Structure formats: structure tokens, C-alpha cells
Amino acid sequence: MRIAICGGGVIGASLAYYLSLGGADVVLIERDQIAGGASGKSGGFLALDWCDGSALAQLARRSFALHEELAETFGNPWGYRRLDTYGAFAPATSTSGESGRADHRVWLNKSVATYRQLGTVSTTAQVTPDAFTRGMVDQAVMRGASVQIGQVTGIIQDQGSGRVSGVEIGGRPHEADAVVITMGPWSAQARHWMPMRDVLGLMGHSVLLKPTTSIPAEALFLELERQDGSSDTPEVFPRPDGTVYVCGLSTNAVLPDDPREVRTDPKSTSRLRTMAAAISPLLADAELLAAHACYRPVTRDGLPLMGAVPHIDGAFVATGHSVWGMLNAPASGEAMAALILKGQSSGVDLTPFDPGRAV
Numbered sequence: 001m002r003i004a005i006c007g008g009g010v011i012g013a014s015l016a017y018y019l020s021l022g023g024a025d026v027v028l029i030e031r032d033q034i035a036g037g038a039s040g041k042s043g044g045f046l047a048l049d050w051c052d053g054s055a056l057a058q059l060a061r062r063s064f065a066l067h068e069e070l071a072e073t074f075g076n077p078w079g080y081r082r083l084d085t086y087g088a089f090a091p092a093t094s095t096s097g098e099s100g101r102a103d104h105r106v107w108l109n110k111s112v113a114t115y116r117q118l119g120t121v122s123t124t125a126q127v128t129p130d131a132f133t134r135g136m137v138d139q140a141v142m143r144g145a146s147v148q149i150g151q152v153t154g155i156i157q158d159q160g161s162g163r164v165s166g167v168e169i170g171g172r173p174h175e176a177d178a179v180v181i182t183m184g185p186w187s188a189q190a191r192h193w194m195p196m197r198d199v200l201g202l203m204g205h206s207v208l209l210k211p212t213t214s215i216p217a218e219a220l221f222l223e224l225e226r227q228d229g230s231s232d233t234p235e236v237f238p239r240p241d242g243t244v245y246v247c248g249l250s251t252n253a254v255l256p257d258d259p260r261e262v263r264t265d266p267k268s269t270s271r272l273r274t275m276a277a278a279i280s281p282l283l284a285d286a287e288l289l290a291a292h293a294c295y296r297p298v299t300r301d302g303l304p305l306m307g308a309v310p311h312i313d314g315a316f317v318a319t320g321h322s323v324w325g326m327l328n329a330p331a332s333g334e335a336m337a338a339l340i341l342k343g344q345s346s347g348v349d350l351t352p353f354d355p356g357r358a359v
């Protein structure tokens with residue numbers, strides 16, 4: 001079966017791997033570069049049970065297990081590791097009498113108290129996102145998949161049956177028996193080609209820092225109180241290569257049509273650096289390796305869109321993973337591959353994510 005996957009983020013990459021493993025003839029078409037969008041710029045934080053009680057629970061638990069399995073199978077070229085995770089708070093004005101439950105970790109500023117352990121090495125982990133995404137593409141390529149850099153500009157349907165017979169890449173036809181839209185926030189552009197629910201892009205900023213002293217494997221979710229009573233809520237993920245990723249600013253900037261036009265904003269970079277300095281003296285002195293902006297794909301009801309596109313045989317979509325795309329990519333790829341190749345998802349029930357569900 002010839003399958004065209006449109007979009008080389010973590011969802012397209014994971015799907016390419018599981019489809020190739022299942023014996024499909026896969027082409028992964030990417031407009032800009034593999035992992036060039038949110039999949040190369042995210043935190044890479046993974047949690048076993050943070051989606052429990054929601055429709056994402058099964059997907060998250062299956063994915064958490066697959067992340068470990070994939071890292072073991074392929075020699076972990078993407079920095080997978082388990083880590084402890086803490087919630088922390090810093091008041092606008094430092095007080096000496098902190099709550100009895102508060103704890104201080106040596107690498108943090110004195111004003112920052114960790115008040116709660118949110119995860120342990122049994123329940124939280126991380127990957128380096130661009131390495132994971134590229135690694136999954138490499139594994140797909142080793143199993144016969146090919147990668148084409150080009151813009152998908154439409155789908156082609158058989159004139160009689162209406163069934164999908166290929167895609168247009170930069171206006172040129174490419175034959176395929178099935179087409180999957182994995183264009184992240186740009187999946188909205190496929191609404192010109194097929195019936196699709198809304199997919200929106202929510203902009204996030206991040207910085208990658210290199211401290212001179214290494215920081216323990218502890219992820220932090222912080223609340224930094226400001227003088228005016230409002231708070232910043234940065235997230236800090238130290239990585240095994242000694243770098244530290246800091247994110248936590250979202251803005252409503254409009255998604256540009258072309259992924260290459262996503263720009264970082266110097267003000268957001270500077271605010272993130274100020275927050276990092278307020279968290280730890282080691283981060284205050286750290287070298288700035290990169291500043292990123294990207295858009296995560298979100299849907300109106302907060303759930304991914306995964307499954308067959310209604311009314312067009314051979315058309316599928318997998319997007320809208322919002323803040324959990326890195327975590328949920330493996331089980332999304334596994335389940336979608338089974339759906340496309342065998343007609344039924346495996347590992348996870350995709351019914352809650354049906355692209356044709358009622359709004």
C-alpha cells in the first residue's frame with residue numbers, strides 16, 4: 001500500500017515509522033525541514049498519568065510505555081531518560097518563613113521553594129524533541145520509507161469513485177493509495193481539499209541555555225509571582241547533554257501560512273531569560289544557545305483529530321495534539337498505522353478522536 005504522509009513533525013514521523021514497520025510503501029512529505037515546527041522546539045516532557053481522567057489517558061499511558069521501548073530498541077539516540085518533577089513557587093517578595101511543606105533544592109535561588117513533587121522517575125521522563133522526531137524518520141527510512149521536501153498543495157481523487165489516488169506536491173501529482181494529513185497547525189490548510197474540523201495554532205516561546213555547571217535531572221513547573229500580583233509560569237527541563245530548556249510564554253500571534261515565516265520575538269526571549277535568572281544562579285550565567293518560537297496544533301474541543309476523514313475514502317488525519325504531542329506521538333503512530341493498514345486501530349481506541357465527531 002502506497003501512503004503519502006503530509007508533514008514531517010513528530011506525528012508524521014511516528015506514523016511513518018509504524019507504517020513502514022507494517023510493510024507499507026511510505027513517502028513523508030515535508031514543506032520545510034523535518035522537526036522544523038513545534039516538534040523540534042518543544043519541551044519533550046513525558047508523563048505517565050497526567051492525562052488520567054480525560055479522553056487522552058489511554059493514549060498517554062500507551063505512549064509513555066512505547067517511549068521507553070523505542071529508546072531501548074534503538075539505543076536511545078534522542079536523550080530519553082526518567083526524571084523527577086517538582087512544582088515550585090517564588091513569591092514577589094522573598095519571605096523567610098516559607099510553608100512547612102516547602103523544600104529547597106540547592107541549584108535554585110533561595111526564594112524558589114519546591115512545594116510539591118509532581119512526578120517521580122516512575123511517572124515522568126523526557127526526550128530531546130528534534131532528535132526523537134529525526135530518529136523516528138531515520139528508523140522509517142531504514143525500513144524503506146522515503147522523505148521528500150516539498151509543499152503538499154492538494155489531494156487527488158479518482159474522478160469516478162472519489163477515492164484518494166494521490167497528492168499534489170508543489171502542483172505535481174504523486175500517486176498514493178492513502179493520504180494522511182499531519183501538518184500540525186497548518187493542517188487547517190487541508191480544509192481547501194477535504195472536509196476538516198478547525199485546527200488552530202497557539203504560539204509558544206522557549207530558550208535553550210547552556211550553564212557552566214550541570215543541573216540535576218529535575219523538571220520544574222513554576223509559578224513566579226510578580227509585584228503586581230500576576231504570575232509567570234515557566235517550565236524548566238534540564239537535558240542529558242547539559243543544556244536547559246525553558247518555556248512558558250504563549251501569545252495569540254497569527255499563524256503564518258508558510259512555516260518558514262515563524263519568527264522569534266526578542267522581547268519574549270528577554271523575558272524568558274529574566275525568568276530563568278530568577279529561578280537559579282546557574283541559569284542567570286548560562287549561555288543562550290537558541291531562542292525559539294513555534295505553534296502547537298489545537299482543536300476547539302481540546303482533543304486530537306485522528307482517523308479517517310469523513311466522505312473521502314483513503315484520506316486520514318492525525319493532528320491537534322496540543323501540549324502533549326511529544327508524549328502522545330508513538331501510540332498515535334501505532335494506532336493510526338493499524339487503522340490505515342488493517343482497518344482497525346491497535347494499542348489505543350481512536351474513537352474519541354474521530355475527525356467526524358459531533359462538535
Ligand SMILES: Cc1cc2nc3c(=O)[nH]c(=O)nc-3n(C[C@H](O)[C@H](O)[C@H](O)COP(=O)(O)OP(=O)(O)OC[C@H]3O[C@@H](n4cnc5c(N)ncnc54)[C@H](O)[C@@H]3O)c2cc1C
Pocket residue numbers: 006007008009010011012029030031032033034035036037038039040041042043044045046150151152153182183184185186187189202203204205206247248259294295296297318319320321322323324325326327328
Ligand atoms: C513551547 C512548547 C512546548 C511544548 N512542550 C511539550 C512537552 O514538553 N511535551 C509534549 O508532549 N508536547 C509538548 N508540546 C507540544 C508538541 O510540541 C506538539 O503537540 C507537537 O510537536 C505537534 O507535532 P505535529 O507533528 O502535529 O506538528 P508540527 O511539529 O507542527 O509538524 C507539522 C509539520 O508539517 C509541515 N507542513 C506544514 N504544511 C505543510 C505542507 N503543505 N506540506 C508539507 N508539510 C507541511 C510543517 O513544516 C511541520 O514540519 C509543546 C509545544 C510548544 C509550542
